[in-house]
Amino acid sequence: MTEYLGEQRSDERVRNDVMREIEWDPAILSQDIGITVHQGVVTLTGFVHSFPEKFAAERAAKSVYGVRSLANDIQVKPKLLRTDPEIARDILHALEVHPLVPHEKLTATTREGFVTLEGELEWDYQRRNAESAAAGVSGVRGVTNSIRIKPALSSSQVKEKIEAALKRSAEVDARRIHVTLQGSTVELHGSVRSWLEREEAERAAWAAPGVAHVIDHISVTP
Numbered sequence: 001m002t003e004y005l006g007e008q009r010s011d012e013r014v015r016n017d018v019m020r021e022i023e024w025d026p027a028i029l030s031q032d033i034g035i036t037v038h039q040g041v042v043t044l045t046g047f048v049h050s051f052p053e054k055f056a057a058e059r060a061a062k063s064v065y066g067v068r069s070l071a072n073d074i075q076v077k078p079k080l081l082r083t084d085p086e087i088a089r090d091i092l093h094a095l096e097v098h099p100l101v102p103h104e105k106l107t108a109t110t111r112e113g114f115v116t117l118e119g120e121l122e123w124d125y126q127r128r129n130a131e132s133a134a135a136g137v138s139g140v141r142g143v144t145n146s147i148r149i150k151p152a153l154s155s156s157q158v159k160e161k162i163e164a165a166l167k168r169s170a171e172v173d174a175r176r177i178h179v180t181l182q183g184s185t186v187e188l189h190g191s192v193r194s195w196l197e198r199e200e201a202e203r204a205a206w207a208a209p210g211v212a213h214v215i216d217h218i219s220v221t222p
Helices: 011-024 051-062 084-097 124-135 155-168 195-206
Strands: 033-038 039-050 069-072 107-109 114-120 142-145 176-180 185-192 215-216
Touching: 011 033, 011 051, 011 155, 033 084, 039 051, 051 069, 051 195, 084 107, 084 124, 084 195, 114 124, 124 142, 124 195, 155 176, 155 185, 155 195, 185 195
Parallel strands: 039 069, 114 142, 185 215
Antiparallel strands: 033 039, 107 114, 176 185
């Protein structure tokens, strides 16, 4: 299909660009990643040796113009097989030494290399840092983040802070995004031109205190 400015990119073009972006990323060492694209929806398959490498492949794919959605079905097969007690011990240490994680409020359980984090925190950045710390431990095959966020502000205050953050962002056209709030759940509606712009809008919503859930209805229209 011939491409013109403003038209949707062909699946073949998107796939080639995703492949090159993954090959370009120094954090991705695996040669066993498969890529399929259908109507702008990218599916990643295959194997990597660590959870951060799987996440890096996802981030690389999302950065490509024309990607409308993504399914990450990559499996983690660590080079070094470790027991669950060994992994659990290192996760506990990683949480304890992280300066942005109140580790005393969290628990972590490990089964066959898959980790579940639980507890209650005040900010989403604390929850994300806890997940990142656990994911970086050798032998971890996946992380389920079940940490809850405790509401801290009124709904109107949270909504105002999110809308202000969207307006400040150089990467998001706030005029194309509508924010609604019900309790501690934020819903985002509208359209953006890239997946990264969609993620930036979602990040702005998560950055507000007390936000426990973000439902992102924003569509990507390259």
